[in-house]
Amino acid sequence: MRVMVLIVGVVAVVTPIFAQQRIITDPPQVRGPFTLTATYDSAARGNTFAYAGSTVPPVIRVVPGGVITLRYVNNLPTQSDEECATARCRNMTNLHFHGLHVSPERPQDDVLTTMAMPGESLDYKVVVPSYSAPGLYWYHTHPHGESARQDLDGMSGAIIVEGIDRYYPELRRMRERVIILRDRNIEHSDSATREQVARTVERATASYADEATQQFAALVKSSREDAARRLARELDRAVETFAREAEAVLAERLAHVGDAGAQRLERRLADAANSLERQRDEWMSGLDARIGELEHDVRRRLEELSADAEAERAVLEARLQELLRRIDATAAVQSS
Numbered sequence: 001m002r003v004m005v006l007i008v009g010v011v012a013v014v015t016p017i018f019a020q021q022r023i024i025t026d027p028p029q030v031r032g033p034f035t036l037t038a039t040y041d042s043a044a045r046g047n048t049f050a051y052a053g054s055t056v057p058p059v060i061r062v063v064p065g066g067v068i069t070l071r072y073v074n075n076l077p078t079q080s081d082e083e084c085a086t087a088r089c090r091n092m093t094n095l096h097f098h099g100l101h102v103s104p105e106r107p108q109d110d111v112l113t114t115m116a117m118p119g120e121s122l123d124y125k126v127v128v129p130s131y132s133a134p135g136l137y138w139y140h141t142h143p144h145g146e147s148a149r150q151d152l153d154g155m156s157g158a159i160i161v162e163g164i165d166r167y168y169p170e171l172r173r174m175r176e177r178v179i180i181l182r183d184r185n186i187e188h189s190d191s192a193t194r195e196q197v198a199r200t201v202e203r204a205t206a207s208y209a210d211e212a213t214q215q216f217a218a219l220v221k222s223s224r225e226d227a228a229r230r231l232a233r234e235l236d237r238a239v240e241t242f243a244r245e246a247e248a249v250l251a252e253r254l255a256h257v258g259d260a261g262a263q264r265l266e267r268r269l270a271d272a273a274n275s276l277e278r279q280r281d282e283w284m285s286g287l288d289a290r291i292g293e294l295e296h297d298v299r300r301r302l303e304e305l306s307a308d309a310e311a312e313r314a315v316l317e318a319r320l321q322e323l324l325r326r327i328d329a330t331a332a333v334q335s336s
């Protein structure tokens with residue numbers, strides 16, 4: 001979107017009763033050399049600027065350090081039916097570049113000696129200094145004695161020195177609206193007319209303000225979404241980079257392990273296997289010996305047990321013989 005700035009310019013203009021009351025929403029704009037013509041608008045019964053086939057004066061756009069180049073053609077009739085300051089208008093004309101700090105010498109902003117009578121034309125080359133403040137200025141006719149009449153007929157237009165977004169970047173992507181009020185005598189109007197003018201301006205500015213608010217909200221929303229998308233992309237990139245770096249580090253470590261660590265590991269595994277085998281052999285041979293010992297023990301124990309049992313049996317037998325002898329003896333006593 002082009003650089004857009006909201007600029008409000010009000011040009012108070014005395015109006016003849018029959019002046020136009022048109023609201024022009026998008027006036028033409030001009031950047032390069034152009035031709036502006038002073039002409040009589042019979043419908044509006046007043047003098048007017050003509051540009052590119054219409055009577056809507058263009059908005060002149062220029063950058064600081066740029067040049068406004070234009071041919072100003074006086075096509076006004078030699079006989080005027082309008083009254084100027086002191087007499088009937090003679091329809092001479094020239095241009096003033098209001099507010100710009102430019103040279104007052106021909107072919108620039110000279111309103112004293114530079115003059116075009118009907119049928120004549122002027123070539124302007126106005127050098128706008130590089131230090132010019134960006135913003136809204138205006139141009140209008142300035143022949144002394146007649147300028148009031150011409151200006152108040154509406155012979156004026158806006159000049160925009162571009163670059164205000166350098167100072168207010170938040171305006172950068174907003175739509176520019178230029179409001180020019182002319183063909184109206186505000187100062188000398190009755191209160192009803194002033195009221196009506198104020199309402200017209202308010203309506204226009206309110207609708208432009210709504211538009212600006214909506215645009216600003218949309219810009220904020222879209223820039224937030226842009227920021228979120230940008231952040232997501234950055235995170236993705238960061239994660240990718242991290243993953244790549246981690247993989248590289250891992251590969252490097254693995255390479256080291258493959259060289260020295262794997263051999264170390266192999267040696268360790270072999271050692272462990274050997275030690276296990278030795279352990280097993282030790283255990284096995286120990287087991288054999290232990291089994292022999294156990295067998296011996298068991299045999300000895302059995303022998304001891306049988307010896308004990310033999311002794312016990314002999315004791316028991318002896319007791320039994322003693323008992324039998326006693327029984328015999330008792331029986332003998334009883335039978336005798």
Ligand SMILES: [Cu+2]
Nearest residue numbers: 096098099140
């Ligand atoms: Cu002026």
